[in-house]
Amino acid sequence: MQIPIEYYLVLSAFMFSVGIVGVLTRRNAIIVFMSVELMLNSANLALVTFSSYLGDTTGQLFVFFVMAVAAAEAAVGLAIIIAIFRNKLTVNIDEINILKW
Amino acid sequence: MLNNIQEFYNILPIVILGGGIILSVFIELYSQKSESVLPWFSILIFLSAGFYSLLTVANESIVLQNMLSTGGRTNIFYFIFNIGAALVCLLSVDYTKKYGMNYGEYYILIQSSVLGMMLMAGAKDFFMIFLGLEIMSICFYVLAGVNRKKEKAIEASLKYFLLGAFATGFLVYGIALIYGTAQSTSIDIITSKFTELSGNIIFLVGVLLFLIGFSFKIAAFPFHMWVPDVYQGSPTTITGLFSTIGKASAFAAIIASLTALFSGGFQSLFLPYLSVLAVFSMLFGSIVAIAQSDIKRMLAYSSISHAGYILIGLASGTPVGVAGVVFYLAVYTFMNLAAFGIISLIEGENDANLEIDTYSGLGSRNPVLAALLSLIMFSLAGIPPLAGFFAKYYVFIAAIKSGLTWLTILGIVSSLISVYFYLRIVVLMYFKERETEITYSKSFSGMLGVVISVLLVILLGIFPGSLLDLIIAYL
């Protein structure tokens, strides 16, 4: 018995909103970055679900691209966070606010 | 893959760019004085790609298994991106020396970001759009923080990275939903299915999320918060890159993917979204710009309000509107590049001379620069006979043609407010005297870049027909 598609979609939507809440509430830059990755993965989940239900491979193909991009983003993001840390000895987003108004 | 030689010629600009990037990496690896060679090499690459695409604007075709379209509007965008990038490199030749950040990678990153833009502009498939967008964004995140020593730059790149990735999350989720409902990621198939899908809420949410992803990129009102900080933090030439061709590429992607959506019967669907965004960005941009004391931050807010004007063109949803948007992007690119070019020339060592009052009395001390900057300021304010005016005029025609008179009136209210803060710079330069002397670097290439862009602005102002006919011919 095939699991109806809505279950997966609800799961991915839930994961997506968890990611959003993570971005909004957490202070640490790395945690924020992880929650963004979480959002991306929830999108991957949705893509895979659609691809399997539609019996069409483009969705899965797209997931590969998304994962590749996520990896690249991770590399660059962490490099930036390290640069911030080396410079200001903190990764807490609230303290990174020289540029304002 | 390449089913015939003609297809190869069509995608030659992208090939030139790709080859350029690889060659630059080799140059960076093997030659010692790569810092002085690379800028001119990348300018050469950009110019050749730009003019080649201008020459072959006639042969429109779909290549790479209808992943990418070439010719027509795409080539025009290619031309804008490459000329803009060439000017950025020209401006940053001496600028990078001033800040000690003239590593070779700076230019490689610019070249790869332009490659990403070109992919986005010509995309016929959401794959290509996502891919192009990500290539560009990642290069931008790094370019923002190129000057590691400067605290502001790093902060800017962090903010840009976090919020950029956040927006990409929405984009991908949007694409997923669209793919789910339309069973394909190719834009043509999706547009053909618009009619029956217009009732499907999942599809509409998908399109909305996709649009939100890009609204972040073009800095429309609710998603603009990152712009002032990133533009102020990152090096001036890079800010020029972000605000001009970075924004233009985002618009190009929206046009590539969603024009069918905006015109057709669906205009009423997303019209409210676009016009609300346009109104808020215009008014917010110009009102807050008045209170700014740093010139880069002021220009950041002015770029937000210009995004609003371009959105008016999009909201009109007609081919005339799209032509208006393309023309506006071209003019806006050259205006902003000239403005940021002049600021980069005047900028002292560590962020000196960025305060607006440092510009007072410039008229008497350096008349040429002052004249160029005031020309640009008048053009940004949209005063004839400069290009800024014609761009706004054309966009307003498109808006009124599709009945958005009230939007145009709000448009002129915001441009009236913007006249004040653009004029404040001119007032400071010519009407006020300044006691203390400010030092600024003499840089031939920087000046050349500025002069070229100002000439382009004046040219487009006096003969708008030259570019406009081209755009309309290949709508």
Next chain:
Amino acid sequence: MIDLIYLTVLFPLLGFLFNGILGPKIRSEKVIGIVGSSAIGIPFIVTVGALIQTLSLPVDQRLNIATLFQWINVAGLNINFSYQVDQLSLLMSLIVTGVGFIIHVYSIGYMHGDKSFWRFFAYLNLFIFAMMNLILADNFLLLFLGWEGVGLCSYLLIGFWYDRKFENSTTSSAGLKAFVVNRIGDFGFLLGMFLIYSTFGTLVFTDVFSRAVAFDVPEHIFTLIALFLFIGAVGKSAQIPLFVWLPDAMAGPTPVSALIHAATMVTAGVYMVARCNIIYASAPTAMMVVAVFGIFTAFLAATIGLVQNDIKKVLAYSTVSQLGYMFLAMGAGAFSAGIFHVMTHAFFKALLFLGAGSVIHSMHEAQDIRKYGGLKKYMPVTYATFLIAATAISGIPPLSGFFSKDEILWYSYSNLGIIFWLLGLITAMFTAFYMFRLYFMTFEGQEKFSAKGGSEVGGDHHKLHPHESPKLMTVPLIILAVLSIIGGFIGIPEIFSGEHGNIFHSWLAPVFKLAEFKMMNISSHSHFEELVLMIVSVAAAASSIFFARHIYLKKPAIAEKFSSGFKGAYNILLNKYFIDEVYEASIVKPMVKGSENILWKIADNKMIDGLINSLAKLVGSVSNNIRKIQTGVAQSYALVMILGILVALFWIIISYS
């Protein structure tokens, strides 16, 4: 000679240009004087020639027009610089050029030694140019050009000695007052012209008057036109309520007062009313208004004249009063009588002023008659001519004053009623009284001027010894005296001269025949009544002369008793019923204060500017606190994005659920 009439206008202009441009370079006053006077003399000769030629023409062809060139030609309005030579304009130009010439000669003497001698003659010639334009014009617009031109020249000439004080303010402010009050009158005249143009479609006299008869225009339009034009006349000829400028006009040199404020300019209003007789005739209410204003001004001015102590002020109020008489004549429909009084008044009033001028000249600018006395033996010619003029103005036969004034009184009695006649009689008595009061205080009685007292204004303080004025000044006096005597004989009323005896009346009759035809309401009064009234008026005048002689010659104490007795009344009259102060307080002060505080400070600066500046400040403050949204923390940016997204999602779901 008629088509050379434009010379009468051209020569004064040339005189003005010559004196105006070359004047400062020519040192000798002789050349300037000769050029100035001949610029008026030659036009006098041309006018006489034209008169002779017109006399030779048959009665009905005596109106011819000499057109120079086109002035304004827009749509219906077709105005040319063209001059109309008919009985009325010839008569007026005779007066203007004749009396003008005499006064020019006189002023060569009077203004001797003045440093801007050339400027005086330039302005006088310009005045004659404007006056000739006024009386010779063949359309209302050219008349208006002359009308404002004379106003300008009176402004220039009143303020001629621009650095001298005049009654606690400067001569130039007196000039400005004259110009502004004239301008108020011109405002009314303008409205009259507009109404004429919009009803008759033209401004040329001949067409307007022929259409006035032909078109069946409702009477209230005629009344309105007449009243508007009358406002202009009131402004120009100093009737109530706009007469306040004439007494102040005495700030100018005496020849100016003689020429402008006695003989010519002030009579422009009377000429205009006479010229538009058909309009007034077809508006009886307007005629009544003119008459009432006339008699009331005459009476009021006469009362003020009784107590004035400055010689020129007395004459000024007497002019206002005589003008009142002329308008009374116009109001009574006796146009030719009015014009006759204009002529005679020009002669004796000019003489009075010139006489006063020679007195002031010899007394070194002292003008207060209480300091005069017994000048008879020092200045015989002035004394004699002054006496003739005084008797003439009082209306003692056989002098000209009697004929013209009596005719007016008779017509006012026959056309308007007993009250007008009675008031006219009382005014005549007052006139005789103050004229002879002036005469006796100046020429008769013992010398009240202290030997060593000098002139308060300029001049050296050497011992004061009055002397007769030089030849140049006395000859004009004599000529004018002769004219005052014989002037009356050309207008002898029918009862003495038989059916067509009154030459003057028959000469002007064609000009006014349209009005006569319209009025037709002459009630038939017998000659006997006319004779009786004539005797009564002469007796009244003679008695007031003796009464004045009794007070001012025999017992001056009575005058003191009178003035101290009726302290209040005396004071009111002396300060001319405080009219100036009333105007100042009621109109000028509120307007100036109002426009300064309310209009400028509040309306302009506060309201309009305030509104815009506050708008700008509002935008500035809004931008300052919106700016605060950019807190700098990346998460708050993300929060704003999410809010935006939620709103968008919410909107999509609602609109499509």
Next chain:
Amino acid sequence: MEQSLLITYLLAIPLIGSLLLIFINKKNEQLIKYFGIAVSLLAFVVSLIIYFGFNDQSGEFQFIHKFDWVKDLNISYHVGADGLSIILILLTTFLTPLTLLSSWNSIKRNLKEFIFFMLILELGMLGVFVSLDMFLFYVFWEAMLIPLYFISGIWGGERKIYASIKFFIYTMAGSLLMLVAIIWLIVYSSNLLGGFTSNLLDLYKTGPTIDTTIQGFLFLAFALSFSIKVPLFPFHTWLPDAHVEAPTAGSVILAGVLLKMGTYGFLRFNLPLFPQASIDYAIPISILAVIGIIYGALVAMVQTDMKKLVAYSSVSHLGFVMLGIFALNQEAVQGSMIQMINHGLSTGALFLLVGMIYERTHTRKISDYGGIAKLVPFFSFALLFTSLSSIGLPGLNGFVGEFLILTGAFKSTVLDSWWFAAFSATGVIFAAVYLLWMYKKIVFGEVTNPNLNSLTDLNRREKLVLAPIFVFIIWIGIYPGTFLKITDKTSENIIRLVTSPQNQLPVENVDVP
């Protein structure tokens, strides 16, 4: 219609002149001054050729020269002139050399830029008067702001920054609203004419077909922009500041020509394009004009600064012109056209004189002066003569215009009430009061202020500046036919367009966008 390049030459002269100016080096100021005057005189000569070549029997546009600029929007460089443009061109090219001559030594700092901006300003003004393409008109209309902004900003008085920004934003606000109206009109007529066109002559055909309510809004949009420029009553507060702070040359050109742009705009665009709305709004605008006349005169009476007084007098004089335009009959419109020239001459001369005395004493306060008649006789004569022309003394130019306007307003069927002419005629009285009051305080009386004794009378150059203006003041006063003849057919044409708009277009069921 044969193409005549005369007007293009007229526009080219100041443009090429200003560009050549850049190559003259800053040092030899004499050459710069002579060059500037030579260029503007050359422009005057060309405008005279145009004047003599103009056939005043036909009310149509002449000297048309047209070529495509932006093909897609059918925007073309389309210039031509009719009677109204000819007299205004003559006024511009007549006043500019005089202003340059008058600011011979009053402009000390960077003279080259000053002459450059003056020539560009002249180009902008001429452009506005000759352009027959709405887009081209708008380009010149706005571009002309920049040079004047710089002139009053760089060489102005103390509060020059506030005044120049206020002037710029004030005019900009009005013209932006007009831009929306222009675009709306172009879009609307694109349905009727098939495709965008901003050619004024075509728009004259489609304008009247718009239904009255929308026509009303468009009329108001245009009217706002022009009445700020005129300035009509409530929008006039920028004028006194702009005048006080601008240098002499700036205020002469500002008063002489720039204020006429507003009235020119009403005659060229508002009336013919929106005939029904013009008739509906004739009375409200005339009420504002009459208020402007009286308000301007009253406030002028209490001014302490000479330039402010003359500025408010301009508000009053242009109130007359507006009244003339909206009386909508031949006399009034002719009167308003001639009055534009008169105001240009008399107020221009007044500003020149104020500038000349300011050069000597560096104060514009009326109270600082007194009794200078003896010291500077020619100046006093000149000031009196100009004040009289400005008051409207018959025989001088002011009267001809004022009389025609008031007669027209009196008998105008559109206003159909006497009160307009009656109330504005009181302006004639106030004009006399404030100008002669100022004249009395400055010229007559004793010399109170000691440092006035060093005053020198006008030198030959200054007399040379004033002479031509005085000649024209007398010429228009005595023989206005020369100028009335030119604008005769044009005003007839405009009135015909307004009172009986014959729209050649077959009006199908136009769907309003």
